Amino acid sequence: MVSTSSTTLEGSTILLTGGTVIDRNGTRVGDVRIADGVVAEPGPADVTLDCTGLVICPGFVDLHTHLREPGQEEAETIETGSRAAALGGYTAVVAMPNTDPTQDSVSVVEFVRGQGQRAGLCDVHPAGSITIGRAGTQLTPLAELAGAGVHLFTDDGTGVQDPLLMRRALEYAADLGVTLAQHCEVARLTEGAVMHEGECCSHLGLPGWPSLAEELMVFRDIELCRRTGAPVHLLHLSTARSVELVRAAKADGLAITAEATPHHISLTDELLRGYSALYKVNPPLRTMADVVAVREGLADGTIDAIATDHAPHAADTKERPLDQAPPGMVGLETALGVALAHLDMPLGDVVAALSWKPAAIAGLGALHGRPVVAGEPANLTVFDPAEEWQVVPARLASRSHNTPFVGVPLRGRVRHTFLFGTPTVLDGRAQR
């Protein structure tokens, strides 16, 4: 237990003892000493934290976080979202650009990054939109934004519908060293859609979101990647056929990466039977066969990363009828617990999908997801891989409590998080 307050621990030398260290070099039992913001050689420490039975690993990196600021601060702020991230073991998040105003200019991007620094709970890396205002018609200044440190670009929330525009975006981006990320959804096939198109929606009388709408765009962007050579990251894959398409693309050696969310490896469309908008998300919860295929995609590396698609929404908006409620679920604080409860994968592979693999896709590989060895930045997460727990919405740090995981058994819980050596979470409590 830690009895000292955070103010005294800030800047302290900390020794983590007896934990299992998992990083890209493998698994070992050993002590980790943190001093001056980095992992240090063995030596004396001001504070010792007993990590027996716990895992010490590079901090998690979320490729897909909606922080809602600027524009929807009633749902989340960069500070509350950063706190949720730290509690979930994250040391870096990629902030999605569907803010108001959109993250399509240097000024907005710098505002978001600055708010992240002021909160001081995790690295906030804004993604840029591919098109101005995410309107799908005109390219954002990709090079200027890349110069301002933006690595991922996406119109997430909608896909880039126009194949010509997407082709040109990839051709233009190819020389910039950035990655375009696609929300795969052919919008014409999902007009008015509320849930997965299948048996369940047929019974419930709700407009269906067909798997085909995702798969057509996955296929299109794989082929655009093949022709342009520019890397494409596919957001929140949800269907079995999408996983197959990506598997084949990787076998062809294409620069395709992909992510899957905790909810798409754990929940199905059957949950909509009570007509609760808590289970409305885009892409929608699908069938058990899809869930199994996405899990297999993560297990064999077809899907590189677990990304939360943390999407806070104010309570009153989720009380609307299903067709009027916004899609999305919060996920930062439950991602590890869902992943360990639902994935039949070696622990090291799960950590890889939460940490260094997404760090590389986000262009953050120099600072996050690093091996836990002397001299590396001390962006670290310590978690108990065996703790079983249940989420209590009212206790979430996120300003919105729209979690679908109430009553779902979770396994694995974050104990401590360190951002450049400073504890942001100790014993499961945020330090600021």
Place this chain on the structure above:
Amino acid sequence: MKHFRSIAEAGSEALQRLLELADHMAEVNRRPNPKVPALRGKTVCNVFFEDSTRTRLSFETAAKRLSADTMNFAVSSSSVNKGESLRDTIETIAAMGVDAFVVRHKSSGAPWQISQWTTASVVNAGDGWANHPTQALLDSYTIRTAFGSLDGLRIGIVGDVRHSRVARSDIEAFTMLGADVVLVGPRTLLPPTPLAPATACLDDVLPKLDVLYLLRMQHERMNESLVPSLREYTARFGLTPERAARLQPHALVMHPGPMNRGVEIAVDPAELPGAVITKQVTNGIAVRMAVLFDLLGSGGME
């Protein structure tokens, strides 16, 4: 039973009970003074977020024949148009003292949300494409009155099943009561998973049907490329005089109303011996009385 939101949720036992109760209500309705004090002191509020004069009138008549007090909440002249949330609307009306909400809403599932915010009973008077359980009840009652039972009957539901709450509830109810349901329509108008055996050929199944149930074909479907034209729809799926002649003599012809004459029904129903469309409307009052009595009644019927 606390709520009546869908046939599936109510279950077959409740369905049988309500049909039997509807027999008693039909008897009340045949009296010179068709009114009983069964629900005196109870308040029923019709909350129609989507216009439906006929369904609202049917519920209101049913409530009044049971001596309940009725309130009508019309969305067009209410604060909903000023942006009030569904929850605030319901909680406000509930605070006035309501025993049952009769709800019509364009969004599938709205009655489930509403029942979270009130201790009153919720009766679903139609939600989105999803449920219209009192329509299914009156349809079942009408068929049962004609044949004695639905068990083993062959019922064809023709038309836009995909967007039809009537079809969904009818499929559930008819199947629960032992009928063989066949859906007839092009795949564009069937749900992604058809819910019952389906065919695109009306002429194949027509001579074998005991009940031909025609759904309303909405004109706006033309703009969505679900069918090429109303003319082609009528040619393939409309009840024309030629098709009417091929019906079994005992077969019923049903329609939930309002009819598109010349589209799904291209004959004068008055000239069809099996047409029971106005009987459906009459029976609607009896089954809605049965539902309200089942939810709110505690004493006897007399």
